[in-house]
Amino acid sequence: xxxxxxxxxxxxxxxxxxxxxxxxxxxxxxxxxxxxxxxxxxxxxxxxxxxxxxxxxxxxxxxxxxxxxxxxxxxxxxxxxxxxxxxxxxxxxxxxxxxxxxxxxxxxxxxxxxxxxxxxxxxxxxxxxxxxxxxxxxxxxxxxxxxxxxxxxxxxxxxxxxxxxxxxxxxxxxxx
Numbered sequence: 001x002x003x004x005x006x007x008x009x010x011x012x013x014x015x016x017x018x019x020x021x022x023x024x025x026x027x028x029x030x031x032x033x034x035x036x037x038x039x040x041x042x043x044x045x046x047x048x049x050x051x052x053x054x055x056x057x058x059x060x061x062x063x064x065x066x067x068x069x070x071x072x073x074x075x076x077x078x079x080x081x082x083x084x085x086x087x088x089x090x091x092x093x094x095x096x097x098x099x100x101x102x103x104x105x106x107x108x109x110x111x112x113x114x115x116x117x118x119x120x121x122x123x124x125x126x127x128x129x130x131x132x133x134x135x136x137x138x139x140x141x142x143x144x145x146x147x148x149x150x151x152x153x154x155x156x157x158x159x160x161x162x163x164x165x166x167x168x169x170x171x172x173x174x175x176x
Contacts, residue, residue: 045090047149049108050115052077052084054152055134057119062127069131075138083142125152 059073077084088108095104125133137148 039094041090042094044146044149045087045094046111047153048084048087048145049091049112050153051145051149053112053115054119054125055130055137057116058125058127058130059134061120062131065127067127067131069127069134072131072135072138076134079138079140080142080145083145 055073055076059068059070062068063070091108092104095107098104099107133148133152137144
């Protein structure tokens with residue numbers, strides 16, 4: 001139902017209510033609360049980052065199929081690059097205080113790899129569903145992105161820990 005909800009809100013916002021007849025399905029996952037140490041800004045930014053990674057990994061996974069949606073993903077990136085970039089900067093800004101500039105970049109990169117691996121290993125949505133959402137978002141205004149991220153990612157954000165805990169978990173063990 002989450003894909004259908006995103007499609008409905010994107011299409012309604014874009015004036016495409018007639019397209020709601022398209023059958024798009026998806027199972028809702030239970031919400032997992034983000035760590036208490038996160039600000040609302042970081043949670044929203046992480047959801048946008050994860051939505052982008054989900055659509056990117058799906059576009060790569062689907063490239064050899066009849067539902068190849070790489071062109072729609074490219075349009076999505078062109079349309080929403082400013083908002084996605086702002087989200088990445090927000091994540092880096094919050095992490096920079098705990099990890100420093102280099103540590104923040106490394107933590108975001110590692111989190112993005114975890115997100116990509118997660119979507120590569122467990123395809124939660126089919127190529128047709130992801131392609132339809134990506135195309136709708138590519139043609140939508142930036143106000144549709146937070147709703148799509150909230151619906152598709154929800155509270156199940158793959159950053160998994162507070163910035164300081166990410167750094168500690170990623171620090172190599174020292175030999176004595």
